[in-house]
Amino acid sequence: MNSPISKIILDGRGFFVKRDDLIDPYLAGNKYRKLYTLLNTPSNSLKTIISYGGTQSNAMLAIAAMCQKKGWEFIYYTKPIGQAMQDESVGNFYHALRLSMKHVEIQNDYYRDFIASLRLNLDKETFIIDQGGAVEEARRGLEVLAQEIRDANLDVKSLATPSGTGTTALFLALCMPEYKVYTTPCVGDAQYLRTQMSSLNALPENLIILEPKKKYHFAKPYREFLDIWQKLLVTEIEFDMIYAPSMWMALQEQTKEDILYVHSGGVSGNESMLKRYKQKGFI
Known part of the structure; x- marks a missing residue:
């Protein structure tokens, strides 16, 4: 399924979003x-x-x-x-x-x-x-995604997607050497991410890891994550509350060019994360 591309404005800056979240309620995003x-x-x-x-x-x-x-x-x-x-x-x-x-x-x-x-x-x-x-078989799906992005003919040469194991970002960078592919570690630190990706393939030069400004523990509630997630919600696109906030913060802090963000899906987990934010008193 060829997912559509939307344009959003976040804090006055424009971004494109590849809407892989629309593929299926559960089987969507980078998992598809x-x-x-x-x-x-x-x-x-x-x-x-x-x-x-x-x-x-x-x-x-x-x-x-x-x-x-x-x-x-x-x-x-x-x-x-x-x-x-x-x-x-x-x-x-x-x-x-x-x-x-x-x-x-x-x-x-x-x-x-x-x-x-x-x-x-x-x-x-x-x-x-x-x-x-994180399997080699994932490469074929990223090849299909790469072709969809090329066929969109956007005047953009930078992509972004957050990482757990880094499989999506790695194969996307390998499939699209003419693009910069930004990612950020959401599980562990940058060295852990490099180790995970290196087990599948040598890291290409166009794959750029943006390290968070501070250490975040996976799936824990953070005020700044909630803040940027709520700002993104105003764009009428819902992003996941675990991976997306760290990636969007890194893009705002460490990049300036036009970027196509590949939506990772995962919004089905937001109901449980919102419950945790409420328990923390953040909402």
């Missing part, structure tokens, strides 16, 4: 691009998809939606979670369970070794998607 190859895989080729990570994960929800569409079993491994998370009736984890995801908790002491052993004795009808959708 990462899962493009699997979405186009015949349903009878696989029976089970396995992944792992956190319960706030947008990838988790997108994989659950894909598996329901394809008729595949989805098993998702996490470290132990609290009762409050299990009882929630909003957010990505809740929706993924409703899409028939099978959730399995692994004790902290065994988690790393268990994840490392997942590929042992793997059968041909089971496919593993590493945390955040």
Whole structure:
């Protein structure tokens, strides 16, 4: 699906936005691009998809939606979670369970070794998607996105998308060497991000990591994140509350040129994040 492009004004500066958030309520944004190859895989080729990570994960929800569409079993491994998370009736984890995801908790002491052993004795009808959708198969979906951007014929040569594992930003930069691709680390620091991306491919020169001015902990509420998210909401485009704020702040502080922001989707997680902001007294 070729998503549209919108123009917004943020604090007096114009930006273009590639509206990948409009592709599907759950299977949208960079997760749609990462899962493009699997979405186009015949349903009878696989029976089970396995992944792992956190319960706030947008990838988790997108994989659950894909598996329901394809008729595949989805098993998702996490470290132990609290009762409050299990009882929630909003957010990505809740929706993924409703899409028939099978959730399995692994004790902290065994988690790393268990994840490392997942590929042992793997059968041909089971496919593993590493945390955040970081798989080589994601490249094809980013090639399709790259062609859509070229076909739009915008007078823009800089792109931006936030990073967890950096898979989207990396493959987008590889597919579009004539563009600058900005990203910012939203999980860990810049060195962690480089390590994650380097496990898939050498980093190209046109991939530029904008480091946040201060250290932020993943998925925690911050006043400045809420402020810029609310400013963006005025543009009539809703962005996610975990990844997008850090990227937009970095773009405002560290860039000046015209930029096309690739919307990562993930807005389904906002209901649970808004609840946390209210509990903190920020709203």
